[in-house]
Amino acid sequence: MTDTTTSPPTLPERDYLRFLSEGRFMLQRSRSSGQYVFYPRVAEPRTGATDLEWVEASGMGTVYATTVMRQRPPTPNYNVALIDVAEGPRMMSRVEGIDPEAVRIGMAVKARIERNGEACIVVFHPVEGQNAAQAGDTK
Amino acid sequence: MKDGFPRGQAAIVGAATYGIGESPGLESIDLAVHASVKALAQAGLNPADVDGLFVCLPQDFLSGLSLSEYLGIHPKVTDNNRTGGSAFLTHLFWASVALATGQCEVALIAYGSNQRSGAGKLVSAQKAPYFEAMYRPMMPVAAYALAASRHMHQYGTTREQLAEVAVSARQWANKNPEAFMRGPLSIDDVLAARMVADPLSVRDCCLVTDGAAAIVLTRADRARDHAKRPVHVLGAAAATTHSSIVAMEDLTVTAARESGQRAFAQSGYGPADIDLVELYDAFTINTILFLEDLGFCPKGEGGRFVSGGRIAPGGTLPVNTNGGGLSCVHPGMYGLFTLVESTQQLMGLAGERQIANAKLALAHGNGGTLSSQVTAILGTAETL
Numbered sequence: 001m002t003d004t005t006t007s008p009p010t011l012p013e014r015d016y017l018r019f020l021s022e023g024r025f026m027l028q029r030s031r032s033s034g035q036y037v038f039y040p041r042v043a044e045p046r047t048g049a050t051d052l053e054w055v056e057a058s059g060m061g062t063v064y065a066t067t068v069m070r071q072r073p074p075t076p077n078y079n080v081a082l083i084d085v086a087e088g089p090r091m092m093s094r095v096e097g098i099d100p101e102a103v104r105i106g107m108a109v110k111a112r113i114e115r116n117g118e119a120c121i122v123v124f125h126p127v128e129g130q131n132a133a134q135a136g137d138t139k
Numbered sequence: 140m141k142d143g144f145p146r147g148q149a150a151i152v153g154a155a156t157y158g159i160g161e162s163p164g165l166e167s168i169d170l171a172v173h174a175s176v177k178a179l180a181q182a183g184l185n186p187a188d189v190d191g192l193f194v195c196l197p198q199d200f201l202s203g204l205s206l207s208e209y210l211g212i213h214p215k216v217t218d219n220n221r222t223g224g225s226a227f228l229t230h231l232f233w234a235s236v237a238l239a240t241g242q243c244e245v246a247l248i249a250y251g252s253n254q255r256s257g258a259g260k261l262v263s264a265q266k267a268p269y270f271e272a273m274y275r276p277m278m279p280v281a282a283y284a285l286a287a288s289r290h291m292h293q294y295g296t297t298r299e300q301l302a303e304v305a306v307s308a309r310q311w312a313n314k315n316p317e318a319f320m321r322g323p324l325s326i327d328d329v330l331a332a333r334m335v336a337d338p339l340s341v342r343d344c345c346l347v348t349d350g351a352a353a354i355v356l357t358r359a360d361r362a363r364d365h366a367k368r369p370v371h372v373l374g375a376a377a378a379t380t381h382s383s384i385v386a387m388e389d390l391t392v393t394a395a396r397e398s399g400q401r402a403f404a405q406s407g408y409g410p411a412d413i414d415l416v417e418l419y420d421a422f423t424i425n426t427i428l429f430l431e432d433l434g435f436c437p438k439g440e441g442g443r444f445v446s447g448g449r450i451a452p453g454g455t456l457p458v459n460t461n462g463g464g465l466s467c468v469h470p471g472m473y474g475l476f477t478l479v480e481s482t483q484q485l486m487g488l489a490g491e492r493q494i495a496n497a498k499l500a501l502a503h504g505n506g507g508t509l510s511s512q513v514t515a516i517l518g519t520a521e522t523l
Binding site for chain 2: 013016017038039040064065066067068069070078080081082090091092093094101105106116119121
């Protein structure tokens, strides 16, 4: 087998985290199907296409589901949410900038990369002046 | 191709639990063996008679081998299949096929866990993937809370309706001397309990207990030699949709829809024929989702369906008659207990909680985070 492309092989987890450490939120997209893939993989689900390329995410998303992880005081509670990103895939994240209890399904949110000790993670913040209806709730 | 499930050809002839609640000093495998010899004795059998072994223990990924050795047997069929808490209903499916096709004569399905005495908390069989772990979700409760948030948003399901599930389970547990949590529980108690993951309070969550269970199956033609009222496997079907909750397409629809349809079709019966339902109630939302997906009420109606004591003692549909994972027992994986309780009910051995004239039961297992769904339809000889 000869690799006819010049790009290095995809290392899903390592590549994703390296991009984040460089300040970039990247998704994968299949060259043949045009479909976006998240979480990162070596092959597209169902088709098995291995022509996945990394593309920068728009960062726009909508809250699909939300919960609050209750902690024993004084540890603060925090949000865990599923976000439908504009490109199609769904990811786990949290919504910051508002109380964890105030996060609502259908809320329009935008990604931000946050340094978390050594690692970097994608979190989301509410988009100012937008509500669920404008964001288009993905029922 | 036609579904060739061997309807009714395998039958449960023994079913037992052991060590429900706290069993300090015993390892998980010790508990599983206690339940196994109890279930075998009920059928007049010894470990040496077992030639088909189906098991998964919490932290032993080769438990098919270790339990064989412990029992001193050399099984022809050793199945260590793990689909999460539904594993034992998956085992039931394969045991039925193995018995019907002559691959084994006596099948034992066993489980035991000392997670309460041993670890003091839920022992998870799976490490969270990195794309989840970085957000510190408390798993599995976070996944079920997310599903509940979605069900409330789409269908107007309320916390009071979720609480109805916990209260009904407690009322059944109060009729079961083996149940770990007994005593009064009101809807207000559930609502006022410590929140764990919104909208779920600690009373919306299953127990963390020790416990073991086992069932023994033979082919139907020799089942009457081992049990007065053998319990026939009329249908068993599985479906898997995802592992991480991130990959579940619609958090309000589980693969129970598919497993249930296939199991009912194999059995020749439908939801209206079922006398009792044993569902994997790790969280209150599970009962609502599975009642919908298995066809007992329309999608979205589960919250209203469970209200007013409909699934509690005296209600029209008995659900989780042992008290369920919420009030009876939940040693990490609950699936096998749905089969034991179904069997005890159909054999007429359920004491104060016995459903009169019970002939048909539905047992349903859930694995992962609503990921694996397995449905079994069980019936007495009259239902064949």
